[in-house]
Amino acid sequence: xxxxxTERLEGVGIGLRSAHYRELLAxxxxxxxxxxxxxxxLGEGGxxxxxxxxxxxxxxxxxxxxxxxxxSAEAPDREYFRRLKRRVDEFRPVHVxxxxxxxxxxxxxxxxxxxMPYTATNARFFASKIQWAQDCLGRRILIENxxxxxxxxxxxxxxxxxxxxxxxxxxxDLLCDVNNIHVSAVNHGFDPLTYLQSLPAARVREIHLAGxxxxxxxxxxxxxxxxxxxxxxxxxxxLQRFGPVPTLIEWDNDLPALDDLLAEADKAxxxxxxxxxxx
Amino acid sequence: xxxPERQILSDEDGLPEWTVAAPECLAxxxxxxxxxxxxxxxLATALVRSDNPDAALERLRIYRGSxxxxxxxxxxxxxxxxxxxxxxxxxxxxxxxxxxxxPPSESGLEHYGANLPEFVAAFEPLAGYPYxxxxxxxxxxxxxxxxxxDETPLNIHxxxxxxxxxxxxxxxxxxxxxxxxxxxxxxxxxxxxxxxxSESGPDSHGMTWQxxxxxxxxxxxxxxxxxxxxxxxxxxxxNAQQTVSLETLLARVSEAFPETxxxxxxxxxxxxxxxxxxxx
Numbered sequence: 001x002x003x004x005x006t007e008r009l010e011g012v013g014i015g016l017r018s019a020h021y022r023e024l025l026a027x028x029x030x031x032x033x034x035x036x037x038x039x040x041x042l043g044e045g046g047x048x049x050x051x052x053x054x055x056x057x058x059x060x061x062x063x064x065x066x067x068x069x070x071x072s073a074e075a076p077d078r079e080y081f082r083r084l085k086r087r088v089d090e091f092r093p094v095h096v097x098x099x100x101x102x103x104x105x106x107x108x109x110x111x112x113x114x115x116m117p118y119t120a121t122n123a124r125f126f127a128s129k130i131q132w133a134q135d136c137l138g139r140r141i142l143i144e145n146x147x148x149x150x151x152x153x154x155x156x157x158x159x160x161x162x163x164x165x166x167x168x169x170x171x172x173d174l175l176c177d178v179n180n181i182h183v184s185a186v187n188h189g190f191d192p193l194t195y196l197q198s199l200p201a202a203r204v205r206e207i208h209l210a211g212x213x214x215x216x217x218x219x220x221x222x223x224x225x226x227x228x229x230x231x232x233x234x235x236x237x238x239l240q241r242f243g244p245v246p247t248l249i250e251w252d253n254d255l256p257a258l259d260d261l262l263a264e265a266d267k268a269x270x271x272x273x274x275x276x277x278x279x
Numbered sequence: 280x281x282x283p284e285r286q287i288l289s290d291e292d293g294l295p296e297w298t299v300a301a302p303e304c305l306a307x308x309x310x311x312x313x314x315x316x317x318x319x320x321x322l323a324t325a326l327v328r329s330d331n332p333d334a335a336l337e338r339l340r341i342y343r344g345s346x347x348x349x350x351x352x353x354x355x356x357x358x359x360x361x362x363x364x365x366x367x368x369x370x371x372x373x374x375x376x377x378x379x380x381x382p383p384s385e386s387g388l389e390h391y392g393a394n395l396p397e398f399v400a401a402f403e404p405l406a407g408y409p410y411x412x413x414x415x416x417x418x419x420x421x422x423x424x425x426x427x428x429d430e431t432p433l434n435i436h437x438x439x440x441x442x443x444x445x446x447x448x449x450x451x452x453x454x455x456x457x458x459x460x461x462x463x464x465x466x467x468x469x470x471x472x473x474x475x476x477s478e479s480g481p482d483s484h485g486m487t488w489q490x491x492x493x494x495x496x497x498x499x500x501x502x503x504x505x506x507x508x509x510x511x512x513x514x515x516x517x518n519a520q521q522t523v524s525l526e527t528l529l530a531r532v533s534e535a536f537p538e539t540x541x542x543x544x545x546x547x548x549x550x551x552x553x554x555x556x557x558x559x
Binding site: 039040042043044045046047048049050067069071072073074075076077078079080081082085102103104105106107108109110111112114117119121122125128129132135136149150151152153154155217218220253 | 341
């Protein structure tokens with residue numbers, strides 16, 4: 001398909017959250033890009049959208065979606081995609097991404113990122129849905145791996161095998177969430193390095209980092225903490241394998257002060273620069 | 280490797296046609312999984328790979344907890360005064376029942392909670408607090424105003440520059456971000472008492488809230504406002520929900536409230552930016 005994106009993201013960005021709107025606008029910190037939770041800006045108008053228009057004049061944007069529900073066993077939600085397309089056409093973000101998941105079925109919405117059963121049939125179906133979304137938006141999208149807490153009895157392949165298949169079939173890009181790999185590796189008992197080594201490096205266009213909570217019986221992808229030491233270590237490996245891929249610090253719950261978030265982004269920037277300098 | 284099915288046909292909305300049949304197994308799994316989340320985790324243990332049903336249940340409960348937690352957090356953000364009024368524990372327990380009875384049916388989370396006022400009105404443990412459903416309605420109105428379309432209101436000076444005949448023929452209506460609430464209780468006072476900068480504090484012991492009020496909720500200058508208005512103003516705004524000419528609007532107000540100073544009521548609505556001119 002035609003590559004609609006000419007601009008590239010570089011360096012370490014942060015997720016734009018409403019609690020930081022005013023401070024970010026007032027201070028305009030030197031950030032290479034911002035990522036938005038696109039679904040918060042799909043309404044007819046309202047305050048979030050008018051803030052976004054102000055940020056768009058200052059920072060390149062990445063659109064991170066949670067509502068495509070690409071894995072749902074039904075037709076795409078046309079109203080959702082109409083709204084999304086309108087925003088994408090208006091802002092022309094550098095990346096548009098969503099998750100390897102499903103969220104709703106037959107009128108019931110979970111507003112959560114639910115895992116897919118990993119089978120060859122489902123991989124073909126998922127890839128068809130990505131192709132439809134890409135045709136709809138007129139651009140390639142990025143698919144992100146999610147944290148998961150169960151394995152379906154009917155799954156017949158590993159998550160990374162499923163991921164590799166859909167990338168090949170749908171000609172899409174990848175958003176590698178290093179924290180999600182760690183969380184799922186602990187929850188399911190696989191080696192996170194196997195996952196990282198398997199992904200097609202040339203397709204990884206963005207990396208996400210976040211903090212999790214240890215719930216005793218499992219790790220929970222809470223986006224409420226600093227990035228853990230294990231995830232920083234895995235991030236180093238990811239950078240060595242994928243190169244200096246633009247990276248985002250995701251923080252949604254128990255949101256820290258802007259300076260603390262920027263400091264976390266700075267840690268990632270140091271690592272990314274180190275790898276880049278060595279390359 | 281077999282390739283996915285693909286067929287591109289544009290339909291009238293400019294989006295490609297979707298023609299791929301979904302795998303039946305996947306549809307069954309997703310329907311069962313959502314029943315596990317919103318009804319009972321026991322319904323889906325067979326879907327999960329595990330050593331025993333209890334372990335499968337534990338895994339499903341993580342998702343149930345995550346879904347209910349996210350939705351509760353979202354509603355707590357929309358209804359902070361309700362939450363303060365009933366307490367966190369009560370709120371969370373009540374909302375869990377609400378979620379079970381009304382799982383989200385739309386992809387936009389900002390639409391979720393529209394029927395909470397009716398749920399609260401019918402919620403037996405809160406029967407002794409008859410003002411609460413209207414308070415919840417007020418919080419929902421604030422939420423709707425915040426997310427409503429940004430429109431440029433009709434300016435009083437622009438109107439004044441028109442000839443009298445053109446003025447009267449001007450078609451106008453209420454902005455989408457301007458909402459009306461009528462209540463038998465002083466819910467605006469209750470709401471204000473729960474704000475951080477309130478001097479009176481939220482303690483309602485010994486106070487009666489019974490006092491009919493008409494409230495306007497609207498968005499202006501980056502904030503959402505609440506103001507108590509007269510029955511005449513409420514009538515005018517109520518009649519401007521659909522497009523109407525200024526002449527017809529004022530005639531209706533005059534008929535319902537013959538003693539009213541029409542100029543004053545209209546000036547209030549225009550000065551606050553509650554009306555928008557509708558062009559054909």
